Amino acid sequence: MRYPSVLMVCGTLTFMLAGCTTNEQVEPKEPTTQSSTIDEPQTEPNEPTSDQEEVETESQTDEETTESESEVEEEPAEPSTTEEPTIPVQPIEIGGVANLDLEELILVNKQIALPANYQPSDLVEAKIDFVDSSVGDRRMMRKEAARAIESLMSDAKAAGIDLKGTSAFRSYGYQVTLFNAYVERDGKEQAMKYSAPPGHSEHQTGLAIDVSSASVNYQLTQSLGETVEGKWLADHAHEYGFIVRYQKAFEEETGYMYEPWHLRYIGTKHAKEVHTLNQPFDRYIEEYMK
Ligand SMILES: [Zn+2]
Structure with missing residues (x-):
């Protein structure tokens, strides 16, 4: 700290x-440098001679960085306004709790949990077809992810691919109810294989959504992966910033069974890389943040 x-x-x-x-x-x-405040050059009343600075208020006239080579009129890099900010290297977890500052790259898995009271502040309804019309707040996703799944679903439909959302956001409270029901039914050990204990579900990030298709009766079943819809997802999800998070080949590493229906939003740049590398997101992000 x-x-x-x-x-x-x-x-x-x-x-x-x-x-x-x-x-x-x-x-x-x-x-030490008087003219380092580039955002508000007028706040320095004691410099009446610097006429040039008033002309070039936008361009970064750095005296200290003598980059005479690149004196092209380039926009100064402003990290706050770029669309896809480069996230600086930072810890992926602190004492088993996910680092929320990673935003869409946040890592939640069997070992790393979200704070129990965590709920994203920018949840919006994903305007796509859902299997169950009464899923309520489980239609919600973080804004960027919602727009991305809408785009994916729209293009899928145009390609003749029939998909619907099953559920997206899951609050901590809902996870408690769900997990307890699974444990009751199948025992804790078995439940742990297909469900996340409360706080460990990616659905709490607002960046994950389960989808399914009519060809498997909209069930969350591994056979979805064999269908044209499942294959389309595996081939195209990354173009929209999603990854099929739990793959068959990753079962041992992630501790999760193959889930061809579970999509996780990480942004197009990273989704394309993860897709190409064909490795679990856990490993990818650990390497990326090194
Ligand atoms: Zn899921």
């Missing part, structure tokens, strides 16, 4: 730095 040191810095530099916060310190301000 960096808070104590950050607070100390804030305390000592209060008079020098206007906007010192306890948030991300990714780009520490440099108090």
